Amino acid sequence: MKIFREVDVAEIEDMAAGGAVLGTGGGGDPYIGKLMAQQAIRKFGKVKLVRTEDLPDDALVVPVCMMGAPTVMTEKLPQGDELVNAFVALEKLLGRKIDAVLCGEAGGVNSMTPFVVAAATGLPLVDGDGMGRAFPELQMETFALAGVSATPMVLCDDKGNTVTFETVSNRWTERLARAATVEMGGSALLAFYSMSGAKAKECVVRGTLTLCESIGRTLREAKANHGEPVKALASLLQAHNMFEGRIVDIERRTVGGFARGKVILNGTDDWKGHEMSIDFQNEFLLAMRDGEVVVTTPDLISLVDAETGLAVTTDSLRYGQRLVCLAYPCNPMWRTPLGIEVAGPRYFKYDVDYQPLAAAE
């Protein structure tokens, strides 16, 4: 398989920071993700990256990720072994050697989990993912939109328990795996959506890991050069600056294995006198400015620190933080009727139609 580059400990920092931005509030704390991946690379060596287009058609590709409420992930640091256990158990179940690891979702932790498996197994890691962002439920994968089944799926916890699913639909996989995850203490590791290289070329969101790295590097360099990190980030992502303000209220609870809630910002600077409220279920799903819906899932809503441009995850929202709300278009696969049905605002019970956001200039 054609490897286009290798990733070492140093590059991981940028990638995790970038993953957190695309995580749109979910996908886990980048600090934890970074530690997990760096530890694995130190132990097992560099991770080889392969481009989606360079996958052999008959290669067996398996995505991995962590499931659960980010609030729990932060308190219950994954060891990494569980991930490799899930991967190896799925390989055994499939009865065939897996050829490459794939990222299930972009996020602070979940852009990093595949690095742990790739390092431990020595397998190449595909530069891409199944969302181009983070989403709260596991049927919300571009893989699913392309007809790939989430099962056989293996879920492992930190205690050594393994649960294998073979379901009639990806929605059922989500329901049963969510119940198991809650029972396992709120977070679990999984391997799922096994597919061929040919199928991967149809449905992988390409270049996600290198985009994560570009995001992290952009922020780091802007800071180092005393530049404007948020502006540089917005320009890289072709993102709209939707709002700037301070958090005046946060409502947050962990229910049914999700971190759900709402955050309210009072405008500062150009946005003085205005208010923004953003609903989340692990990820930011819907933003309202002065009572009017301005952007919804599946388009991306990232809250970043007004100073540093670093992403703020839903579990690290704190009263008084000064944040900028950036919004930018999702991958076109999410804008199909099926994509909108699976991850649009109505799926989350919001009574609004999805209005595609144009890319900023």
Add this chain to the structure above:
Amino acid sequence: MKIFREVDVAEIEDMAAGGAVLGTGGGGDPYIGKLMAQQAIRKFGKVKLVRTEDLPDDALVVPVCMMGAPTVMTEKLPQGDELVNAFVALEKLLGRKIDAVLCGEAGGVNSMTPFVVAAATGLPLVDGDGMGRAFPELQMETFALAGVSATPMVLCDDKGNTVTFETVSNRWTERLARAATVEMGGSALLAFYSMSGAKAKECVVRGTLTLCESIGRTLREAKANHGEPVKALASLLQAHNMFEGRIVDIERRTVGGFARGKVILNGTDDWKGHEMSIDFQNEFLLAMRDGEVVVTTPDLISLVDAETGLAVTTDSLRYGQRLVCLAYPCNPMWRTPLGIEVAGPRYFKYDVDYQPLAAAE
């Protein structure tokens, strides 16, 4: 394998009625159990019974049963296919032909579920079970007391979903399988505790199915001969008549996948002026007479109709029913320190010590 008898449609009636008595309120509605088993025997032919002592030491024996709240089982009639699916999936996972089917628990439905699998597969069914009664949780098996692991375990629902468990303890199997069962709608079918014939000889409660049949026949014949069914039943089981009365209050709710509650009887005849209250979690667990604990799990508490002696399950308790409370000793395996730890009153959070009940003369 030495078959000592065959069971046809006609004999099923007595066995299901007897299973419901040993079910101590749980284990499902015998009417449903009977229909499932009779339908399977009509379709596939008679079921061959083998005695535990006649199992070859190297035989592979697999128990099956239904999991869930009896209240749900009654509303959601199992098709039987799910059971066979779980059994076949476990056989595939074990990579070896299963030689005999075993009963996981005695109960109105669960003494019958193994007949469905035995009929459909043509395999012999062991005359025994893993409780000698019914219990609410799946680590409460004499198999577990003898060190057999519940996993690998396969759980199937009526929709076609299959979940496989490989856990670090039987308590964890219970937790994870209960969560999946709740998500699946409150009931599911499973195959678990696979063991050798040699191990089965150590830990199977022997003769349960023929005991169920004797119970059913005793009740049927006493009724036909205008005799006293309850007296005949008590004599057969060496059971104490603890109370006779009418239901004056029932408290019942389905929580966490269990039917939990309490039933209160006001005494009639010899027990006039007295009161009995019985707590249940699927099964009757603790009986108090005039405020004093008189019998607890793991000993058996059966509520039977004062006229017919037929068992009343926790989900069919109705205001005004005239019932007799019978109590009789559990299998000695439950009276070991481990047995009491696993299924004694303190496990269910009752602040009383287990006092072994003597057999009635």
